[in-house]
Amino acid sequence: MQKFDFTIPAFEERSVQSPVSLSERNDDYIANYVEDNERIIYNIETTRDERSISFTQTDLIEKAGPREKIYFNPDLVHAGIVTCGGLCPGLNNVIRAIVMCLWYQYGVKRISGIQYGYRGFLEKFSLPVMQLRPEKVRDIHTRGGTILGSSRGYGDFVAEIVDSVEKMNLDMLFTIGGDGTQKGALNISRELEKRNLKIAVVGVPKTIDNDLSFVQKSFGFESAVSEAVKAVAGAHTEAENAINGIGIVKVMGRESGFIAAHTALANNDVNYVLIPEVPFDLDGENGLLRHLEKRLERRHHAVILVAEGAGQELLAASCGVDASGNKKLGDIGIFLKDKISEYFRKKQIEINLKYIDPSYIIRSTPANPNDSIYCARLGTNAVHAAMAGKTEVLISLFNNHFVHIPISLAVSRKNRIDPDRELWCDVVMVTGQPRLMKN
């Protein structure tokens, strides 16, 4: 079992009594403060024969939540919020929760929204800051996207960003974004430390692909899956209603197939799920094409759900990286569509293939109720962390608890589906697809 250091950097001297009036004792019907030494066990899997597990101080994950003593004086706090990268359901909910908790629970009245991601910090773009108040954010959770706007990249302009943070006199910065954003946040925080500035950097991890480590389910993921389910339902209807109908749906997932896997579990109509984590052959007796042919003989229609990062080894290598540094991929959806069409044309078997790429519809949808709950709680806990002087920290739900994860740890590796384990097991059970389509 790999070991991780979950120690959270924090500004010492938490000497301010929190204005959030909670309780220190049980059974008074009033919610309690979270004590700073409360921890969650990271690895909770073991075997019947184990009799004990032991920890070092750095093995355990710190619980999130309101502290009784905080670092910042709320009357003086100036908070900044920035949203970066691609859209994801729930961004506005997180912004709203941060603003509401700062304003009503802590009494912080200076809250600045940085526009269009880290770019909003760069002087040359002259993007004005948006003053955030309850009236401004009250209804934003009903809309997709982010009222702050977003953009990719610019996380490398660390010095300029920190100059700007300094000039604005921010005390805390909430960075809502994915891998690239949080790497930027880490570098910003380190530069702040170099300059000896006590400015808390608290991240809310965003990844529609669910591929961030130490974040078991990212916000917006469920909402995205809900939309993908609709696209698959459409593909299934088209496939069922045509002679040898084949529906192909492509969903997000450059390096991990979580959206595809969950969509298949939700929908029950998918016959083949193709994800980046599991290679597959097209040709040969155990290849996708032959399996598809046999299914059409048997059932006369089929639905294929493919994550955009699947089957990359099959595509002629395409290169380059986008503005966030993600590897550019060939389009596996179009590739499959062409290969399947060709295969059956050669065999002179009539098929009716329909290709659906729901693309941005999935990520621009508002958060569903469960994601709304999650975002509300993430944002609230991010505020508690920042007010308590925690920094370089992400708020995450892990093993069913809201916790603090060091940013440095979270950005060190990606979350992927482990084909050996339960999620993939359940996917192959529910779809009935071949265990592995490799010759």
Added chain:
Amino acid sequence: MQKFDFTIPAFEERSVQSPVSLSERNDDYIANYVEDNERIIYNIETTRDERSISFTQTDLIEKAGPREKIYFNPDLVHAGIVTCGGLCPGLNNVIRAIVMCLWYQYGVKRISGIQYGYRGFLEKFSLPVMQLRPEKVRDIHTRGGTILGSSRGYGDFVAEIVDSVEKMNLDMLFTIGGDGTQKGALNISRELEKRNLKIAVVGVPKTIDNDLSFVQKSFGFESAVSEAVKAVAGAHTEAENAINGIGIVKVMGRESGFIAAHTALANNDVNYVLIPEVPFDLDGENGLLRHLEKRLERRHHAVILVAEGAGQELLAASCGVDASGNKKLGDIGIFLKDKISEYFRKKQIEINLKYIDPSYIIRSTPANPNDSIYCARLGTNAVHAAMAGKTEVLISLFNNHFVHIPISLAVSRKNRIDPDRELWCDVVMVTGQPRLMKN
């Protein structure tokens, strides 16, 4: 910390090789069997200063999942499924998943649906058994309710039920239902054991109130919350658009306020959440009515969300139990409506009060995508458990893992919101309601 015995009863002699072809090794891209000694730690909360925790054999929770060696010979298996109690989103999804997994993964072709709950076992009602096959269940997940029908009660007719189970030659019985149902299942299982019958009893816990122990989120709960959110949105619109508009919404939750709490977190428009776990006063300076009055002065509208079991101490004691043995409650919604109207009438303050009771709309809705995923996985794992000869066991998602919980343990106590802890803490943060409305 309380100790629990998580030992799962099982029929020994698992000598049949599972027809479900999975892998025993890692890194072959093929999902693995779950080994019988895999366990999950139950209590994962600790403190920074802890250096180790130790277990006995019964402290750890058994993981669910497909076993390589199983107890039953699939060719000979006759499986029964029964759904009991009130409707809940996802019942059909669970039925579907059980049938599909039995049929396609294990090759079990004799699957009988018992109609209208345990009543379907009782001879005097002459309810025919429904033969379940893939065609029969293929599309049922798009509909609310249960194709088997349901009823309350009859769990006490243990001898008659077991007679019937014996006569049908069932090898396994899947009991989908709540507290009462699983208590019945436990008694059935014990009677089966007395008669020396090796018939596996595997429960899928159902409780729209989310009040079953050792089940951190029950299936259908999210879908129910989604519907409740719509009712609250309606109440909020009504309240906002009228002079001193007050919207009251009553939701399910006899003994626990999970639906109310989650709905408030999802909706952001609720000002007061009233749940059974937290007492409140109506009168006095710190009572609900005075707080409501102050809010109307300040904001001119308010939304109150009340769980049906809240404030029972305020209602004149109402007695009796329903067919499932649940305590009958006075109607807190109507009670509040009347009290609030009276209070403001006396004060000669104009209000516009709108009362919404979405009642059955909430529980009869189909499962949303996330509940669909959950139900698919619960049903699949229930089949694995039964085929492996596990019995008196519930399938549950606990600490993010699918596990086996002894029925005897699960029915021994109820799950309730702990007002001292995080969920309630986040609710009071997000609603901004008074910490406690008691004088």
Added chain:
Amino acid sequence: MQKFDFTIPAFEERSVQSPVSLSERNDDYIANYVEDNERIIYNIETTRDERSISFTQTDLIEKAGPREKIYFNPDLVHAGIVTCGGLCPGLNNVIRAIVMCLWYQYGVKRISGIQYGYRGFLEKFSLPVMQLRPEKVRDIHTRGGTILGSSRGYGDFVAEIVDSVEKMNLDMLFTIGGDGTQKGALNISRELEKRNLKIAVVGVPKTIDNDLSFVQKSFGFESAVSEAVKAVAGAHTEAENAINGIGIVKVMGRESGFIAAHTALANNDVNYVLIPEVPFDLDGENGLLRHLEKRLERRHHAVILVAEGAGQELLAASCGVDASGNKKLGDIGIFLKDKISEYFRKKQIEINLKYIDPSYIIRSTPANPNDSIYCARLGTNAVHAAMAGKTEVLISLFNNHFVHIPISLAVSRKNRIDPDRELWCDVVMVTGQPRLMKN
């Protein structure tokens, strides 16, 4: 065939060239102005043997739409908007459309929203006027209700309202509301005329019950039906899943059963629709109770959909009127529930009755896409009418054309389902209910 006078009052001297640049000729791909003499035939039903129909000048309905010459100088116009009565899906859409059309098409920049219905005009309530601009209304169509708030009554305070209109220097007033509101609008307009004020009063008819004459489908009606359909689906699921399950759903419709009739046509699961226009017996061989009993014998479940105004002759006369002057009704839903329970209890037949009253959920929902289209077009045409100096006029969709209806005509009678004609015919066909449940 009854004759109506469709003449629209208008301020003469339309000498201002419309700033809305449209075309006067065909085939230039540019939309045309509507000419003031364009008319629609009111009664379009005839028989094969008819060889001609003749009209007087007042028989034909004036078409709505932009005129080339208008009465008001847009630079000087001050417009007022008021929303009255109960909520209805689409109110915000209509407000938005009026503001957007005034602002962007005509260049009118002074637009005042009167708050909480006619009450907002009354000095003693000191309700401030809301300045309406594009930014204020841009996103309001995604929300139910009305940003202006609403209230019932006050339409009789004609003199005070007109004093207020005069003081505000309004040039046009848009009254969005139902029967009572438009009666008020008519009186206001007449008082304005008496005072020799050229202030246009243009109504957008609102009635969730669809009971306004000369308005074939009122805005928000479809959205309301969509919500009612969900309640019926819930009732159907409950009924189907229980032994002798009976689901009763009560929907709006004091004097006409349009919501109930359309919901039954949309849902296909309703067995009995009870509306105010068609009397029915409870008892006797051809009464509802006996029919229900026979259906339960045959099919074991039933769904009853009842409009709130149905069966009033069966209820012990209940009296009084509400603030808008509507007759107060006894609750037919509760009445039916009690009568049915009693009937089967006496017959010792087990039933499972579930009663659903979706109430305000139905009317507070946002407008669906089709209602959004309708509202956008109603609001736009209301602006054209007012700018052209039309007054005492309602905008309506009649025989598939947007038209001008004199308010005096519209408020003179109610729209009801004619049981002799096609709509009711199709309802009895689709539900399969008895032609008439009278002994």
Added chain:
Amino acid sequence: MQKFDFTIPAFEERSVQSPVSLSERNDDYIANYVEDNERIIYNIETTRDERSISFTQTDLIEKAGPREKIYFNPDLVHAGIVTCGGLCPGLNNVIRAIVMCLWYQYGVKRISGIQYGYRGFLEKFSLPVMQLRPEKVRDIHTRGGTILGSSRGYGDFVAEIVDSVEKMNLDMLFTIGGDGTQKGALNISRELEKRNLKIAVVGVPKTIDNDLSFVQKSFGFESAVSEAVKAVAGAHTEAENAINGIGIVKVMGRESGFIAAHTALANNDVNYVLIPEVPFDLDGENGLLRHLEKRLERRHHAVILVAEGAGQELLAASCGVDASGNKKLGDIGIFLKDKISEYFRKKQIEINLKYIDPSYIIRSTPANPNDSIYCARLGTNAVHAAMAGKTEVLISLFNNHFVHIPISLAVSRKNRIDPDRELWCDVVMVTGQPRLMKN
């Protein structure tokens, strides 16, 4: 004004008393039969100065509905149903309504579903007929697509189809499909007549593009628009949240822009609607590109909604026809995307362009409540027409009445948006787009 002959062919000798018990008189609360001489005026637009209009016998449109005397003896009837062409929301609703009305109202028990369109009639494909009964169709309206399957083409195999119809001994054939399908139906009917077979051919017109003449709104159209609205909402969110964000959505509409126009009216966020009926330039001071640039300067984002058949004159001529004989079109969406990208790249203006093609998601969705109502009524009226011996007839909603339209008339021309008239007028008002983007 063009003249049309609305005479409906019918088998004479309607001597059978309808088993549908309705009334012949008013005021008895029982729906009435429709008399065969009831008619609707086709052209209802006139001017104030008109004093009369005159008709010939063929000018008026026959009303649909149940006749008291019918042609076929229900006990002997064998009915066939076929669905052809692309999917459209509501197909299953129409099938359901036809089956239910035949079965329960007329007592017809032999109903055959022809599979996969006209192809199902062709012997060489050996497609089995599906026996349709109430149980088979009871829940199909909740699903998109058609349980009968569909295919394009084969309408030319008139002789083979009629051979098959004869062999099956059909008495009536319900053809649910678009232009090509109804042309096929017309030819089938003429061949039947040649062979002296009294077999009624009744069409239910289906066209997701709403481009069939004499059908003012086709079934499924609203549902399709509802889905398109979601795609546009996604595009708008993406556009608003990026720097100079441009969202392009392509929707169906080869020869008419009804979906695009209605979607723009429903959504309010579209800035440019491009439809086949209105030409536009890309370049030049009054071209789309320049207008787009000015809008980005002013508002920093834009949404373009384009019907697939728009701007064909701008695309390099692409040729060929598909299996239904529709002209193949170049992809205007991709074309616009490329042209816009190139334009701003050359001008060195940063844009963020997102292209969404919801494609099949739109047409495979289930019918919304209003379309469900419409389909229920279309199907019911189709049965009445067939039972009464009407043939070569389409059921349509025209001027708000269900009517009979001769197929020969309906297929003679296409329905298109008239840019001179109200619909387009309202679109340019609501979007605020330039009146015409031509230099």
